[in-house]
Amino acid sequence: MDDRTDAPLDLLVRGGRVVDPGSGVDEVLDVGVRFGRIAAIADDLSDLVASPRLEYPPHTGTTVVDARGKITVPGLVDLHAHVYTGVCPLTVPADEACSTSGVTTIVSAGDAGAHTLEGFRNMIVNGNRTRVLAFVHISTIGLTGWPEGEAIDLAYLDVDKVVRAIVENRDIAIGIKVREQAPLIVGDNGLTPVRIAVEAGERAGVPVMVHIGGAPAALGELMELLRPGDIVTHCFTPAPNGLVEGGELIAAAAVARRRGVIFDVGHGFGSFDYGVVEEAIAGGFWPDTISTDLHSLSASGPVGDLPQTMAKFLNLGMPLAEVVRAATLRPAELIGRDDTLGRLRVGDIADIAVLSLEDHDGEFVDASGARRPARQLLRAEATIRAGILWGGPLPHPGRAAGSRSWLDAAPPL
Numbered sequence: 001m002d003d004r005t006d007a008p009l010d011l012l013v014r015g016g017r018v019v020d021p022g023s024g025v026d027e028v029l030d031v032g033v034r035f036g037r038i039a040a041i042a043d044d045l046s047d048l049v050a051s052p053r054l055e056y057p058p059h060t061g062t063t064v065v066d067a068r069g070k071i072t073v074p075g076l077v078d079l080h081a082h083v084y085t086g087v088c089p090l091t092v093p094a095d096e097a098c099s100t101s102g103v104t105t106i107v108s109a110g111d112a113g114a115h116t117l118e119g120f121r122n123m124i125v126n127g128n129r130t131r132v133l134a135f136v137h138i139s140t141i142g143l144t145g146w147p148e149g150e151a152i153d154l155a156y157l158d159v160d161k162v163v164r165a166i167v168e169n170r171d172i173a174i175g176i177k178v179r180e181q182a183p184l185i186v187g188d189n190g191l192t193p194v195r196i197a198v199e200a201g202e203r204a205g206v207p208v209m210v211h212i213g214g215a216p217a218a219l220g221e222l223m224e225l226l227r228p229g230d231i232v233t234h235c236f237t238p239a240p241n242g243l244v245e246g247g248e249l250i251a252a253a254a255v256a257r258r259r260g261v262i263f264d265v266g267h268g269f270g271s272f273d274y275g276v277v278e279e280a281i282a283g284g285f286w287p288d289t290i291s292t293d294l295h296s297l298s299a300s301g302p303v304g305d306l307p308q309t310m311a312k313f314l315n316l317g318m319p320l321a322e323v324v325r326a327a328t329l330r331p332a333e334l335i336g337r338d339d340t341l342g343r344l345r346v347g348d349i350a351d352i353a354v355l356s357l358e359d360h361d362g363e364f365v366d367a368s369g370a371r372r373p374a375r376q377l378l379r380a381e382a383t384i385r386a387g388i389l390w391g392g393p394l395p396h397p398g399r400a401a402g403s404r405s406w407l408d409a410a411p412p413l
């Protein structure tokens with residue numbers, strides 16, 4: 001684990017409680033960074049801290065991030081967000097959203113379709129320091145018409161075009177997105193869009209992420225179409241045809257999970273309901289991945305950011321290490337990137353988040369306006385992307401630094 005050399009570090013994350021689900025480490029350690037990669041993880045790396053100097057060998061000095069009393073985790077991976085600014089409505093700029101929230105990899109969930117993926121690469125992937133990946137929408141127009149209707153005309157659901165777009169963009173295109181919501185998004189097409197998406201996913205060799213929330217058929221029927229590794233997002237939606245029907249967790253949930261279907265939070269503006277969550281977890285049904293469904297409405301409303309969404313599950317009784325896993329290693333595994341993302345490992349790109357875990361006396365609000373106690377808060381104190389320190393929470397509409405009132409005063413949405 002310790003790959004020390006005598007060369008000074010560029011950055012040191014000092015004395016945090018390292019929680020790394022990939023290695024199982026949960027102990028106080030220093031994490032050292034050199035040339036954008038993790039150079040060492042050890043008890044005490046203070047002898048590798050340098051002051052700026054001009055004499056040979058020159059060094060700009062070591063940036064020291066004081067993580068004592070805080071938690072050092074792999075850079076967070078948000079599996080569901082909307083960041084194609086300038087093309088899709090209601091999106092948020094990736095760097096502004098991620099630099100203050102510990103997120104170093106953000107996955108655009110269907111913003112771009114085959115016809116708009118090149119622009120997405122040029123503007124969004126290349127235009128942000130945050131690592132941006134994409135579920136390519138099964139509809140060639142993506143979410144340019146968000147929130148309505150991209151799968152009403154099946155002529156837009158072109159398997160050949162989506163498969164070609166993914167094959168030509170393997171570095172950023174990690175899956176396929178489809179939204180099953182009737183009649184708003186799929187019209188009278190029932191489950192045909194998800195069938196087409198799975199066919200494309202099979203040909204391209206990538207997972208399919210299905211948005212539910214008013215799906216045109218029972219969730220059990222929909223999930224029978226999914227393969228192991230395919231993802232149901234908005235899994236705790238209060239809309240009809242969800243995980244909980246008639247006040248009970250549907251039997252098909254356990255069947256699908258045993259088969260390997262994945263359940264993602266995708267909190268969003270309307271898709272996280274405490275009544276549904278509590279019914280599900282009473283049956284032992286915790287989410288596989290915790291994601292925000294960040295967009296302009298959810299970011300300034302019930303979601304805030306990914307650490308706050310993680311904290312909701314922490315307060316519901318999910319152990320910290322599992323909460324961290326669900327927002328780091330697990331999403332990385334699902335998109336086939338766990339060889340490089342979601343871990344803290346010497347030699348890997350230094351994507352690191354420092355979080356504070358603090359006692360609190362307030363409330364969280366869900367997407368239906370229900371409130372629950374917020375006894376512990378998770379907040380990003382530092383976001384380090386490829387070895388560069390972004391900083392912690394910054395003044396931002398709806399989440400002013402130094403004031404936590406936005407947590408308690410979120411409107412009932």
Ligand SMILES: [Zn+2]
Pocket residue numbers: 080081082109266268293
């Ligand atoms: Zn979404």
